Amino acid sequence: MSTLTGPLSLVAEVTHRCPLHCVYCSNPLQMQSAANELSTTDWARVFHQASELGVLHLHLTGGEPLARHDIAKLVAAGREANLYVNLITSGLGVTADRMADLRDAGLEHIQLSLQDAEEEKANEFAGARAHAHKLKLAALIRQQDIAFTVNVVVHRDNLDRLEAILALAESLEPQRIEVAHVQYYGWALKNRDRLMPTPSQVERSVQLITEAQSRLSGRIQLQAVFPDYYARYPKPCIGGWGRQMILIDPAGLALPCHAAAIIPGMEFDSVRTNSLEWLWKQSPAFNRFRGQSWMKDPCADCDRKEIDFGGCRCQAFQLTGDATNTDPACSLSDLHADLVAITQAPQPAAAQWVYRILANS
Amino acid sequence: MSETPADTRIPRLAVGCRVRTVSPDEAMLLVPEGALKLKGSASEIISLIDGQRSVEAITIELQQKHATTDSSQITAEVKQFLDKLHARSVLLYND
Numbered sequence: 001m002s003t004l005t006g007p008l009s010l011v012a013e014v015t016h017r018c019p020l021h022c023v024y025c026s027n028p029l030q031m032q033s034a035a036n037e038l039s040t041t042d043w044a045r046v047f048h049q050a051s052e053l054g055v056l057h058l059h060l061t062g063g064e065p066l067a068r069h070d071i072a073k074l075v076a077a078g079r080e081a082n083l084y085v086n087l088i089t090s091g092l093g094v095t096a097d098r099m100a101d102l103r104d105a106g107l108e109h110i111q112l113s114l115q116d117a118e119e120e121k122a123n124e125f126a127g128a129r130a131h132a133h134k135l136k137l138a139a140l141i142r143q144q145d146i147a148f149t150v151n152v153v154v155h156r157d158n159l160d161r162l163e164a165i166l167a168l169a170e171s172l173e174p175q176r177i178e179v180a181h182v183q184y185y186g187w188a189l190k191n192r193d194r195l196m197p198t199p200s201q202v203e204r205s206v207q208l209i210t211e212a213q214s215r216l217s218g219r220i221q222l223q224a225v226f227p228d229y230y231a232r233y234p235k236p237c238i239g240g241w242g243r244q245m246i247l248i249d250p251a252g253l254a255l256p257c258h259a260a261a262i263i264p265g266m267e268f269d270s271v272r273t274n275s276l277e278w279l280w281k282q283s284p285a286f287n288r289f290r291g292q293s294w295m296k297d298p299c300a301d302c303d304r305k306e307i308d309f310g311g312c313r314c315q316a317f318q319l320t321g322d323a324t325n326t327d328p329a330c331s332l333s334d335l336h337a338d339l340v341a342i343t344q345a346p347q348p349a350a351a352q353w354v355y356r357i358l359a360n361s
Numbered sequence: 362m363s364e365t366p367a368d369t370r371i372p373r374l375a376v377g378c379r380v381r382t383v384s385p386d387e388a389m390l391l392v393p394e395g396a397l398k399l400k401g402s403a404s405e406i407i408s409l410i411d412g413q414r415s416v417e418a419i420t421i422e423l424q425q426k427h428a429t430t431d432s433s434q435i436t437a438e439v440k441q442f443l444d445k446l447h448a449r450s451v452l453l454y455n456d
Contacts, residue, residue, distance in 0.1 A: 008396070056381070056389060056396050082381065084391040109377045109393040147377020147393045175377065175450065176393060221450055223394075 004290075006054025007280060010083070011247040011258075012043065014060055014074060017067040019092045021127030021355040022115070024153055024188035024195060026258050027063065031358050036251040040070045042271065044077035046248060049276035051081040055246075058083040063250070066093035072105040079106035086111065088151075091137040092130055099140045109147040111178070112137065117164035121157070127355040138172035149176040154205065155195040162205055166212050170220060177220055179209060181227035185259040185314060190354040192342075199343060202230050229343050233304060234311025234327040241289035241313060246280060254279040256286055259314035263323045289313050294324050298332045368416035370454040372443055378451045380407055392451050402435075406442050412455070416443060 016031035038046075047058060058078040065071055066089055078085040086109040087102065102110075114134060116122035122131035141148050150169040154162060162179075169177045181202070182188050182195050197205070209224045216222050228235050238245045238257045247255045253268040254276070260266055269283045280286055288294070292305060299310040310316070311327020319328045320335055328335040374380075374390075380399070381389045388404045390397040399407055402423075409419045420439045424432045446452035 056391060057394075084379070084381075084396075086393065108379070108391075145376055147375070149393060175375065218448075218450065 004281060005243075007050070007246040008055060008244050009057040009059060009246075010047070010050045010055045011059045011061060011245060012046070012074075013062055013247065013249050014038075014043065014065050014071070015067050015250050016063040016358060018062055018064040018090070018356070018358070019067070019128055020064065020090045020130055021357060022153075022187070023125055023127070023191045023353045023355060024155065024182045025356040026183065026186050026188065027356065028186055028259070028261050029190075030261070031063075032250040033358070037068075038248075038250065038252045038271070040073050040077070042252065043074055044080075046252075046271050046276060047078050047081040047083055049271075050246070051083055053276055053280060056084055057086060059086045059088055061088040064090050064092060066098070072098075072101040075102055075105035075107045084108055089113070090126070090130060091134045092128070094137050094140065096140055099144060103144040103146055107144075107146055109149065110141055111149040111151050112141065112172075112174075113151045113153070114165070114169065115153070116158045117161050117168040121161075124353075125158070127353075135172070138174075142173060147176070148172075148174040149178055150174045151178045151180065153180050153182055154197075155182045156197045156201060157194065159197050159201040159205055162208050166208065170216065174220060177216075177222045178225070179205075179222070180225040181205070183225070183228070185262075185318070187354065187356045189318065191351075193345075194351045194353065196229070196343060196345075197227065199230070202227060228312075228315075228327075228329040229339055231329050232331045234308050234315075234329040236308040237312035237315070237327075240309040242280070242286040243290075243309075246276070246286075254283065254285065256289075257312075257314065260285065262314055263317050289323075296324055296326070298330075299326050302332065368420075368440075371412065371415050372410050372419075372447075372452050372454055373412040374410060375451050375453050390446075390451065392449075397451075402438050403442055406439055410452070416440070 015037055016027060017034055060074060065087060075085050085107055087107055088111045091112050112134060115125040119131045123129050150172055152165055152169060184192050188195060213222045242256045247258060248271055249255060252270040252272045254271060255268055266285055268285050269279055295310055299305050311330055313323045316325045316327045317323035326333040328339045330336060378390060378392045381391055383389060386401060386404055388399045388407060390399055390407060405423060409422060420436050423435050427435060443452060
């Protein structure tokens with residue numbers, strides 16, 4: 001067995017509070033309330049421990065991280081720990097003053113999400129009147145010495161406007177654009193029937209993105225995440241379970257990935273009572289799917305088992321009821337045909353959106 | 362030796378990119394969604410990118426420091442490394 005190296009990135013979900021209610025939010029359905037959130041000093045301790053473990057990048061996310069009044073202090077604490085600090089935000093809650101505070105605290109990269117090129121549709125997917133504010137915010141970001149990424153999640157209801165979406169993102173003059181097809185976890189899984197793109201939409205999106213990549217080359221870096229339901233082999237989810245990333249939820253629980261809590265029998269330990277080093281190296285949750293001893297066929301004998309690690313454990317559970325099965329996104333899975341059938345299913349008549357709401361939990 | 366015009370362009374790291382020193386001859390270039398490990402000459406070259414020195418100045422400084430190494434090899438190494446960073450949009454030039 002190879003020696004365990006430290007995590008490279010720390011995803012800090014500093015709050016689950018959010019003014020948006022996006023229909024494809026990756027947060028768990030059971031969210032942490034404000035009363036359970038870690039304090040500023042708790043987070044600062046975690047950031048220092050992360051740096052000592054070898055973490056390079058800190059991703060401050062949520063919910064909406066700006067819902068925390070101490071967000072500039074958290075940025076500063078990350079920089080003090082010598083981490084590269086990225087803020088993933090809807091932009092709601094940003095003013096010129098607050099932006100300057102974040103820059104002064106040492107913020108290095110900001111990722112702003114857009115939901116669509118059309119305001120009415122964007123606000124519909126976000127469940128909030130947010131779009132116009134986001135566009136104004138882009139100018140504020142560009143005035144600062146901070147790297148800027150525009151992130152857009154795409155799905156059946158906005159993919160026909162992908163050209164307009166790319167043009168809008170480009171007009172905001174970021175250094176990077178990320179176009180991510182919806183990944184079906186959390187709230188997105190609840191809305192899967194309505195979000196799932198058609199095969200021809202996916203094909204066209206690949207073509208448009210490839211064209212845009214060559215057009216923008218040298219000016220804007222365009223990265224794309226394609227939907228794994230259409231893949232031949234599964235994604236090596238988060239670079240493999242407990243191999244690259246550690247996620248801390250608002251209450252301090254350490255998770256190997258965003259969705260890990262859905263797997264039955266998983267128990268998560270907290271940074272309130274344990275060091276990050278122990279959580280990474282020793283905690284049962286992080287060791288649950290490390291190595292290969294948990295694998296069954298066809299993974300166990302597959303020559304790709306060190307490439308994609310059998311795919312995503314959470315997706316394997318969600319779609320097969322057993323987290324040790326091969327991810328059905330893999331064409332070698334017995335259940336791959338069922339997954340392909342989902343992508344080719346006739347579109348249901350106007351299903352209602354299920355909006356992400358904290359009160360549901 | 363053929364005469365090539367001096368490269369007076371001044372390289373600088375793009376916004377949101379910075380060097381994190383790991384040890385005297387190893388550094389990491391941290392960029393928005395990743396990191397590049399810089400060892401040996403890469404680590405030396407990057408330490409000289411300060412928004413003041415030109416490509417030529419960086420090359421000469423390294424040639425002087427490594428007087429026993431073939432100077433054209435150092436010129437090529439500097440060019441190759443800077444081109445690689447420029448292609449990834451993490452290094453820009455002030456003319």
